[in-house]
Structure formats: structure tokens, C-alpha cells
Amino acid sequence: MNLSATSPGHDDLPSSDVDPFGHEVLEDPHPFHAELRESGPVVRLTGYDVYAMGRHEQVHAALTDWQNFESGAGVGLSNFRREKPWRPPSLLLEADPPRHDAPRAVLARILGPRALRRLRDAWFADAAALTEQVLRTGEFDAVTSLAEAFPLRVFPDAVGIPEDGRENLLPYGDHLFNAFGPPNDLVRQGNPRIAELSAWVDARCRPGMLDDDGFGAHIWRAAARGDITEAQAPLVVRSLLSAGVDTTVHGLAAVLHAFATHPEQWRRLRRDPSLARVAFDEAVRLESPVQTFFRTAVTDVPIGGTVVEEGSKVLLFLGAANRDPRRWEHPDTFDLARDPSGHVGFGMGIHQCVGQHVARLESEALLTALAERVERIEIAGPVVRHHNNTLRAWRSLPVRVHPA
Template identity: 45%
Template sequence: MTMIEGHIVPKVPDGVPVWDVDPYDPTILSDPQAYYADLRAKGPFAYIPRYGVLACGRYAETKEVFGDHTRFVSSRGVGLLDFKLEKPWRPPSIVLEVDPPYHAKTRTVLARALSPKAVAQLKEDFRDAAGKLVDELLEKGTFEAVEDMAEVFPVRVFPKAVGLKQVNRRALVDYGAMVFNALGPDNAIRRTALAKAPDIVPWIMEQCARENLETEGFGATIYAAADAGELTEEEAGMLVRSLLSAGVDTTVTGIGSALWCLASFPDQFERLKADPKLARPAFEEALRYTSPVHTFCRTADVDAEVSGVAIARDTKILCVLGAANLDGEYWPEAERFDITRRPTGHLAFGTGIHGCVGQNVARAEVEAVLSAIAEKVGAIDLTGEAVWRPNNAIHALDRMPLRFHPK
């Protein structure tokens, strides 16, 4: 048995092209569009020998693999490592990296904590915070969009919603980036991220303990489930930590990507200003167009077949969500950013039972931000180059200088 990056190297399926590419090359991670197009052109799947994986980037196959939890499981890790064969650097997520029936128990608790009713109660706070932040940035003039807005807003509102008493912006943002970088190979990006773990992880664990949370908030709801016997105390703590690993960095990325889209396509910003109700569709289109989560893995738990390709049990599959969301065979004029598109079915929030449980919170946060911008900002100027940060699972901006002009 040959292994690469902690998983079994499969036999190349008949008819599948072998492609000598490194999808984790920093240049590809920073500017992936050509890689996405090449992957789709290879056919339903391509075999990447550098990592011993199949990769899919067309919409149909990616959605099928990503959404079929019976054949292609998450419990063996959503990164390259196969948890069945090797121990991960941290305990597996008891939402993202488990399968039914255990998955139903933890997801039920999280869904209750993040219910539409609970999120609705936060929307006014989100709107107030977004309006104040936009006012601050209008007064400031030129600002750094990632540091001054994309990172600021989620850290102002989300830890409070969870119930954290202490907030450390750098630790919260870096924790999410670290978790997502760990899904990739043992490259310099992953090693640099994990080097921060001794400083960050103990602080995160301490803040997520019951005694360090407010008596109201998402965290309190989760610990109440432990009191009711639905979870253990340890499981409750893990769920609260999962909120911080998945609920901050991805929203930071989503806000940054939406700002980049509106700055890069001023005609679409004009549409948003004319009809601020397009804030939500604008965010959905930004998710489709930029795919903040660019790649997640699945593992074939049985011998399977997809689009005529025989996939052997134990095969790791890269589901390249960024490529699927730009598939012109599914999305008309896929390369065009259009906030009137209403792209129902994009894969940025996942699909099937592993669809992002916190997507309602992310939507409420970013809708508040985009609505405030539409109301208060007359024009958005890129005042320098937008630079994207290489990450093994997240397509995120590193920096982007902007200027908001008042209406």
C-alpha cells in the first residue's frame, strides 16, 4: 500500500487523464482561474500524481461527489489526510468531519443555536455595526479593506453573538486560517500556519469554556444542550470552537471578496445603489464568483462510479468548488459578475447534509455590510493592487487598498 500525505494512492481510473500540476502552488492559490479552467477541460476527473488524488472541477461531478455522504464521506477528513489511517493534528470536527448518524446529533444542536429566529434577533445589531463602520471608513478616506473592514466587522459582531467575553481579533482570524490551511499538504503554507497553534489554540479553548461565555448567545444554547443530555460537556466545547474556526475567517473572506467584486465591477455597484435590496443577491454572486472555500476533500468509502469513471474505495477526491462555481456549462456567462443572476445552487456553502450550518449568520452579516455601503457610499475606488493570500482551502484577500466616496 502506497501512501501520500496520509492517504492511500489509488490506481488511476481508466480514461482519466494524468495531470502534472500542483494545485497548492502559491501562484495557483493566489490566482486560480486558469487552473480552474484547465481542470474543467480535462473532463469529469483528472488524476494528480503529486498528491495521489482525483480532482473534479465541473459542476455536475463536483456537486455529486461533494453532496453524496453515503459514498463519499467526510469522516475520513475533508483535507488530504485520511483519518482512518492517520491521526489529525487536532480532534476532528464533530460537525464537518463526521457522518450520520453522529452528524445528526451535533448538527441538530448547532442548527438550534443558529436558528433563523436567533439570527433575526441579531440583525438590528448587525445593521447598526455596519452603518457605524462604513461611517468610520468614509471619514478615514483611503483604507486597507481587509484589515480595516473585512476583519473588523465579523470580529465586532460574531464573537459577541457566540457569547465570548474577551475578543482578540488577530487570534480569531488566525485560528480560522490555521484550521483551513491544515487541510492541505505538508507545505510551507501549512507549516507556517500550524506554527501559531501553541499560542492560539490554548486561548481559543479557554475562551470557549462555559465559565468564560455569557449566559446568552450561541454558546449558551450549545451548553444548554449538554445540560439536557444531548451532548457531553466536551462535545459542547468542541462545537463552540467550531463556530470560531468556521464562522470568522470565512466571513472575513466573504466580505473582502464582495468588496473586491463591487470595486472591480462599478456597473454592478451602481445597480446595488439603485436597488439596495440586491445586497443579498450581490453576496451570493460574490460567493459564486470568488468561492471563498476553494477546495474541500471527500474520501470514497466504497467502490463507486461517477460520470462513467470507476472510483476505487479509499480514493481521496479534491472537490474544487471554485472551478465548479465558474462552470460555463451550468452557469450562463459564468465569467461575468452579475448581481441580478441569483445563483441558486452555488457550492460556496456546500451542499447536502454538510451544507454550512452557519450560512444564515454569514448572510445576515454581509447583507448588513453591503446594505450600509449601498446606502452611504457613492463610489468605490481601488487605490492600489488587490493581493490574494495563498491558503490551502480558502481563497482570501491579503490586502486591498480602497477609498469610499460619500454620496
């Protein structure tokens, strides 16, 4: 790791030649994040010729300032103003007002409190059934048996897609988030299947494939009312299927790992199950399942004592911001006494994750079921990370559970 004092053309701007998408950093990003934060509010990443921000203040400011830091040029390294996207851009994630407004409003209504109240009892029952099933073994992989199994069990049902082929959602999402980074080995690994997976996802976004009472059908009804266009409807459904599974999977794995390694916090949750939602947000803050997103400067923007030039890509390190000691006391600790609100793990501003309350309900259901039935969770074997250019993920999380 080499952080130097200057960057060409910016006499006082620190720079780094570290590759944040290299496997060493993806395995353990925290040392790099700490150096990034301490080197300054804005750093130049020389390997990609982009700006980087790792402090909470600047990351939060850039996420909320869509007028100066746009998403429409792509939230990955690729600049859509100069390069053709590999798939139609997301109307939620990769669009700015006014193009962003109608799809966002439609999805916010469909994923609102009324819909979640309707799902709550069924999801709690599904979580209880899944928990009873895995507890029969005593030892299992929490990634595959819980963190993946539960979202793949309930969320596609809520969207209204058929059961057949749901396993395609995970590799599709994995490639999608890899593609926000450089065209490295992780992207190349996914390239052979992406046409097949994209075709499968696109087909599930059409009315004939969607259950009449699911989120997807409600999106098409919004198009029929004229709230969005018929051309926009499948792209909005695709946004649900693209970003609604992987991020929740890795958030659930994060909270399960946190409890397995912090038994005193698990005891606290068992005493007070109403802390389930706080626990999920604290785990999202601590682990940041979504580690990075890019923005593009619309004009010359003064920030952190320097000027980010018009057209420049800016890499926002959400994971670094969520452990910034300037914002959080004891930031590397998982603590249910903390108020984690203000973390940027779901983004911030108009592009903040529209499905975050769905993810919170999934986690609340699963953690409540586990807290009722499990006295203790322990790590039972080597924990293996899954590398992704954007996501902080696990491949395997072996655990041993002791029934209550």
C-alpha cells in the same frame, strides 16, 4: 501545467501533475480550473495520488452523496482512517451520520431565524457605525477596515466570548484551513503558534468564558438537556470559532472587490438595496472563499465514466464548479441579475455550511450601510492576495470611496 491523457491503472482517465496547492495556482487558480474542467469529469492528480473533480455536476453530486463520499475520514488530504488528526475532528465538518446528526441539529436551531432576527437591528447599527468611521478617511484597506473588522466586531459577541484576544481567531482559522492541504510551507509558517492559538480557542469554548446569552451558552444548555453530550459541547463551540470568521471575512472581501471592479453593479445595488443578499451569494459563487474540500470514497463509486476506488481521496474544486460554463452563463462575470442559488461555495447536502445565514446577515448589514452612504467604490492601489491551501483570500484591498 501538464494534463495528460492517461493515468497509471486508468487507461482513459486524464491526469495532471499540477500542484493545486502551489503558489502559482493559489495566486490565480482560474487557468488550472478551466483545464481541469475541460479535461474530464474526473482527473487524477499525480502529485498527491488523488482524484479531482472540477465540474459542477460531479462536485455537487459528491457533496450530496455522503453515503459514498464520507467526510469522517477528514476533509483534507490527511486520511483519518490511517493518520491521527492534529486536533479533535470537527463534529460538523469531519463527521458523518449518525455522529454528525445531533450536533448539526443543535447548531441549526441556535443559528436559526429567531436568533438572527434578534441580532439584526444590532448588527445593522454596528455596520452603520463602522461605515461612518471608515468614511472619514476616504481611502482605506477594505480587508482590515471592513472585511475583518466587522465580523470580529459582531460574531464573537454573538458567540459570547470576551473581547480580549479576538485577533487570535484569524491566524487560528488560517492555519486550520491551511492544514486541509499538504504539509507545505504555508502549514509550516503556522506551526510555531498553533499550540498557543489552539489553547486560547479551546479555553473560550468552556462555560465560564461564555456570555450567558450567546450562541456558546446555548450550546452548553443543549448539552445540559441531553441533546448533545458534555464532551461534544466544546467541540461544537469550537466549530463556530474555527469556521465562522475567516470564511465570512473572505466572502466580504470578495463582494467588496466585486463592487469596486463592477461600478455598474454597485449602482444597481444602491438603487435596490434588497439585492444585498444576492450580491453576497454572487460574490461567493464568483470567488469561492472556500476553494476546495476533500472527501473519501467509502466503496468503489462509479462517477464520470470511471470508478473511484474504495478508500481513495477525492479533491472537490468548489471554485472550479462555481465557474463551470456548463452550469452558469457568463460564469466569470459578477452579475446581480443572476440567480446564484445552486452554487457550492457553502458546500451542499448535510455538510452545507450551517452558519451561512449568519454570514449573509453580516454581509447584508455591511452592504446596506455602505450603499446608503457611498456613491462609488474604486480600487486605490495594488491588490494583494493572501495564499491559503483552502481559502481564496486577500491580504490587502486598498479602496477609495466617494460619499453619497
